[in-house]
Amino acid sequence: MNKTSISQIIDEIGISKYTFKVYLLVGLTLIFCGFSYMIISYTMPQMAAEWSLTKVQTGSLASWSLLGLMIGGMIAGVISDRIGRKKSLAIFTLVFSLLTFPIYFVNSFEAFAILRILGGIGFGACIPIAITLMAENVPTKNRGFFTSSIMSFYVIGWVVAGIAAIYVVPAYGWRVVYLIGGIPALYAFILLATLLESPHWLLGKGRENEAIKVIQSIERVAKGKANEYAPGCLVIPSPPNKVGVSALFSPGYRKTSLTLWIIYFMGSVVIYGINGWLPTLLVGKGYGLVKGYSFAVLQNVFGAIGGFVTGYMADIIGRKTNSIMGWATTAVSVILLGVASNQWQVVVCGALVGFAMNYGLSGTQPLLAEAYPTEFRSTGVSWAQSFGRVGGFLSPILAGYVQQIGVGFTGIFVFFAVPAVIAALMAIFVTETKGKSIESVNVKA
DSSP states (O other): OEEEEEHHHHHOSSSSSSHHHHHHHHHHHHHHHHHHHHGGGGTTHHHHHHHHHHHHHHHHHEEEEEHHHHHHHHHHHHHHHHHHHEEEEEHHHHHHHHGGGGGOOOOOOHHHHHHHHHHHHHHHHHHHHHHHHHHSSSSSHHHHHHHHHHHHHHHHHHHHHHHHHHHHHHHHOTHHHHHHGGGGGGHHHHHHOOOOOOOHHHHHTHHHHHHHHHHHHHHHHHHHSOOOOOOBOOOOOOOOSSSSSHHHHSSTHHHEEEEEEEEHHHHHHHHHHHHHHHHHHIIIIIIIIHHHHHHHHHHHHHHHHHHHHHHHHHHHHHHHHHHHHHHHHHHHHHHHHTTSHHHHHHHHHHHHHHHHHHHHHHHHHHHHSSOOGGGGHHHHHHHHHHHHHHHHHHHHHHHHHHHTOOOOHHHHHHHHHHHHHHHHHHHSSSSSOOOOOOGGGOOOO
């Protein structure tokens, strides 16, 4: 019997209607995630005034959801590797939605913090599952684009949050935007009804017949007809010696995991710190609420563009070079924003920062998804992102402290440039994965 791998079948199909179906379904989930996360950045000034918060407390408003993101990432991989990508994505979408809209009713800093931690668990879990789903459902030669650019949808959610805040907050107050954040609860059921389970995951669980049915469904969507596959025709990769969290630090994966964790940590310090504080910094610099918010929205528009461009480049120049270039450019652009002295310099440099830092972080996604075998791929992605979000959690608080000691507008951006330089240097040590099929990831655990 001639045997074939799932990657060979997907590569033969190529980019199809099914590819874009998954891309859009997962992407819309990330738009909702991005909205729920970023809306805090556009309500920080109002909440700080209403509750008489210090700079450090104000910075922590953006950090509580990062703590939830970290917890969500830690559990998402294990759960996704156990019960499947589809169910996990739908469950965690429901979680973050149902824990966002009650913020409308909170009247204290403490109640807000609790709800943001719990809601953050939901959208923190969705992100690594989304990356894994894309890696397992697209052709090998295009995997860099799809696993990188899918994060652009998350940034589009930031843009939507900013636009909603510009029109809703001045007219109706800051609380209403959190009601809007509860809408994705309905979308969770759409995911269950329309998304297919990853055939790689099914095969890894010994469920070959189900994997074949999914492959045939993919072929029907893509080509209008399906091939026949006899039982035993699919190549089942040799299982790793270890799975789960312990496999990430087994001898074969230890260096890879540490390198990726540090890159993601430093990248999160930059991106979550700047996005958490930028609207408030611009308002404080005298640009006014609407203008300050508009500048931040523009930055995120270019951030989304950066996510698409980095995916395209990752499949051309390779993941490693792409990552180094992204973080080095981020460091330079952050410094330029810090020394911007007029409105147009702020606009141009802010757009460049948005483009570069999202280029860097999105360009890291293929490295995560392609570093581990199917049996613990989602665990690998989620734990790297969770460790990174420790940096994201600390960054807004540390940035608030740095401001309190009087470094000024320029000094705060110098603070953000340092981790970008470290991320670029660490990317030198990653292993290139361009062109490797999912099954060809070396089983080293």
